[in-house]
Amino acid sequence: MFDAIVIGSGMSGGIAAKELCERGLKTLVIERGRKLEHGTSYTDWMQPWEIPNENMVAEDLAKDYSIQSQCYAFDETTRQYWVKDSDHPYSTPGDKPFSWIRGYHLGGRSIMWGRQSYRLSEMDFEANAKDGHGSDWPIRYADLAPWYDHVESFIGVAGSKEGLDQLPDGAFLPPFALNDGELTLKAGIEKAFPGRRLIPGRTANLSQAQPHHEELGRTSCQNRQFCQRGCSYGAYHSSLSSSLPAAERTGNLTIVTDAIVHSIIHDPRTGRATGVRVTDTSTGQGRTYEAKLIFSCASAIASAQILLNSTSEANPNGLANSSDMVGRYLMDHLTAVSAFGFMPHAPDTYYHGRRPTGFYIPRFRNVSEPGDFLRGYGYQGGVQRMGWRINALSTPGIGAPLKERTRKLGPWMAFIGGFGEMLPNPNNRVTLHPTRKDKWGIPIVHIDCEHGENERKMSAAIERDAKAMIEAGGGTVVGSVADPGVPGLAIHEMGTACMGKDPAKSVLNGFNQAHDVPNLFITDGAAMASSGCQNPSLTYMALSARAAHHAAEFLKEGRI
Amino acid sequence: MMHAMDMNRRMLMQHLLALAGVSVLPGGAEALAAAVEGGTRQLNPAHYALLVAVADTIIPKTDTSGAVEVGAPQVVDAVLGSWASPARRAELTAALDRIDALGKASGGGGFASLSPAKRFELLAAHDAAALNPPAVVPVDSTTVLADPQQGKAEQKSSQSGSLIQGAQLADPAYAKLKELIVVAFYFSESALTHDLRYEHSPGEWKPSIPVTPDTRAEGGVALL
Incomplete structure (x- = not known):
């Protein structure tokens, strides 16, 4: 016993x-x-x-x-x-x-x-x-x-203390600081959208x-x-x-x-x-x-x-x-909806180390800004220099030029992915x-589970806001995902x-x-x-x- | 069939030899011949010789080692046994055959028998045609910018992006073959030392460092 x-x-x-x-x-x-x-x-x-x-x-x-x-x-x-x-x-x-x-x-x-x-x-x-x-x-x-x-x-x-009601601070160790691409994105977002914040991911x-x-x-x-x-x-x-x-x-x-x-x-x-x-x-x-x-x-x-x-x-x-x-x-959370884009105006700097987190954008819909749905979403993401694999393989090319371009730093690229709240639904x-x-x-x-009307409206807003924030950071959106995807993949059941x-x-x-x-x-x-x-x-x-x-x-x- | 464990063991042996100062693979012109010789192969000798020539053409020796010098053909050959399904193996072998046919069509012998300059000329054109339209940046919710495939090939769900979007390319099997060669090279200790920058345990996170003419991109299997 x-x-x-x-x-x-x-x-x-x-x-x-x-x-x-x-x-x-x-x-x-x-x-x-x-x-x-x-x-x-x-x-x-x-x-x-x-x-x-x-x-x-x-x-x-x-x-x-x-x-x-x-x-x-x-x-x-x-x-x-x-x-x-x-x-x-x-x-x-x-x-x-x-x-x-x-x-x-x-x-x-x-x-x-x-x-x-x-x-x-x-x-x-x-x-x-x-x-x-x-x-x-x-x-x-x-x-x-x-x-x-x-x-x-x-x-x-x-993590960093931010004094946000919708994301209470805690007993944090020092944050993993934002890189220069992320600071550029942060400045653009916070200027264009008062009330929105881009902060170091809490990990x-x-x-x-x-x-x-x-x-x-x-x-x-x-x-x-x-x-x-x-x-x-x-x-x-x-x-x-x-x-x-x-x-x-x-x-x-x-x-x-x-x-x-x-x-x-x-x-x-x-x-x-x-x-x-x-x-x-x-x-x-x-x-x-x-x-x-x-x-x-x-x-x-x-x-x-x-x-x-x-x-x-x-x-x-x-x-x-x-x-x-x-x-x-x-x-589960809506996690598939996202956008990414180049950040041509970020400084030509780099970073050292592979930080175990990215950034976080706390919820602002139905907090400081309205939404045409109930509840809201936050975002996770990162801005990084595009890596060797894309440099090597995303365009044709072989031989010495391929080696040369792969060795170089790629452009800054921002990725922003939403985490949206699903309404509790007894069905x-x-x-x-x-x-x-x-x-x-x-x-x-x-398991019988599906997204409803609120989740669909929210997904559209997640994509729209993600693209707008990349643009606010001076970025050029090169792709986005509107489909909330299959439930379960947030692994937040x-x-x-x-x-x-x-x-x-x-x-x-x-x-x-x-x-x-x-x-x-x-x-x-x-x-x-x-x-x-x-x-x-x-x-x-x-x-x-x-x-x-x-x-x-x-x-x-x-x-x- | 060579299993992953066998491959690990062989790689481990190579690294131990390297630590002991033994040169595992001869460099330069000898490398081609040496790489073709010996060992249990997935590919038959003709296909393996072709793979070596293709790898040498895609990633040649320059001021740093090339694919052959770092043993990329052996890795790709092993991967054909331990990773590829029979159908995939057949597709990749057929992709090699198409490259061989380029040599023959040009009036020369097989691709492997051509001069490096001729091989480059033929394969560069083939590469451009095969990867047409050019691959786009992947669309994947979990994607991670430095390495969107996270070291994987397109084996995920239909939701997931793929760096080389097979169905959209003229020759997806060639695209995969190229990827296997390129990744084998850039995962090698030599490439991670001399072509890219890699530290297994970087220790400190420095969010901003200056870029100099010598700055090289970070290598490895990144998740974020």
Whole structure:
């Protein structure tokens, strides 16, 4: 019997485990994938000439990664971190594709994450109440602010203080400064559009490691920009480099890998969860683990899958689902819409190092400027000298002239990509497939999700504003994308066990505690009542830390 | 079939030899002959000789090593085994055959038997025609400016951009062949030392440094 079980070892599970262990709780982390070791499992040592296949995944093998290969970070150096789609099927309606990007191994997607770390703001927590979409958040910014502080300090977030209401400042390490191309773009945008700001991207990389980072063996960022291979310096936060080692040093942590949580066990007499059933992936055998507290941190879609599969006589529609909200309100961000262009007026300078972030343009629509849609969007991007590959291959030419032009710096090019908020919509939904099961006999998920009218209007505005901002920076737009693309590819899926005030309309209360099952907490993306337009991992971590704190208190007080 | 691991091992061996001061590949005119000889190849000897000649013509030795000197043909040959599907392999071999036919049509022998000047003349024209219309900057939401393909070929979804937009080009197989050669060269330690600038661990981020006549573009596999 453990004090707590944490399902999943990724971004949320790592922090939940750390916080529970640090409060003296004997904690079991269950990971469905294989064990990875910090450092030795990584591929960051590979020099370009050591990378197999010129960093392309073998064509016949790539067929097994038909979905995962759509992710920007998928290549031969990172292939080990993505699931084989052929081994881990899910279904969608034929006309509504959804790209579910996953990594099944210790640390989950915290190994490959994009590290962009932004707080939600008061405006985001009020959004559902104001426009009536989704479940009103049972918390407001002030409830989470100290936990943002707590998590930012622990993981290390580089960023600049900007004093913006829509993007609250935090406990930042020094920012990764903008380059001269970006400063040119910033000046143009901020002059042409008062109220818009272009700021250094806030990223969970240690621009300057602090003593509490170094205690965990983490050191400052080396500006290599292949974070997604895993970082032997521990310079970005991941479960392997940071949260699990912190949990481990308490002596309270147990990790079990290669065990898929099939369902949560519920005692109808007490109304409490008593443990989990797992399937050992190496033997196919089932077994159970028991604990006083259960934290589900399996990721939004997987947590919904586990709840929906936890049926019993008392819970015929799945656990914690008396509201019928489990699986509903699936959201992702709109990320495909973008624009890029040359910046001929930027100074003829260069930069040294490969910074692990770019710039960020905080939301301005329905903040300082109106929009013909609800909610809003921010942008990420960068301005860089065009690189060797484009110089070499984008126009005909061979021989000595080809070598000569490839050696030269290309022109400055700006890229601006939107991150738009999807409205919470109960019809965007994860269910269990009625007949299909995976190779372990667990029903696969069926994901039914599409963009609506608000998302389409927003996409048009994202493209329009992106082009206008490149032009405001003196740039020449050479291309843009208007199509919001397939949902899922932001890899920000969330909302499938939403927090809310009303147990009839939401799954979790203000402590991420299931309304129906007081010792069950869900702190991954499933908990999100709305998505904001900010990259959400920081919020998942803050919610996880806060929930762990309260769960430990409740346990101590005998309330659960 | 040569597997990735075998290729790694061979590359590792080369680097160990290099560290020990052993010259792995002879330079200059000998390189062509030496590169063609020996080893287990994906391509038959005639096609491999052709690949060597094409690589030497696309990236010749100048004040820095060329594709042959850095072993790019061996890398491309291995990639044909460990990366390319059978259909892709056939397309790329056919692209080589089309280049060989240029030599024969010009009244000379096969492409590999021509003088470097003649090879350049024929392949430059073929290259311009094959890549017509010229590739455009990719359209890809996640795109990253320094290296939009992030070291990959066009194997992503239809949403994704591709540097060389195969379907729009007159000879997409040639475009791919050229890309394999060019990337093999620019991923090489020699090119990353002498043609481009590469530090595996740059350490510090300096947001603004002056450009001088000696400034070279950054190489490697960039994601951002």
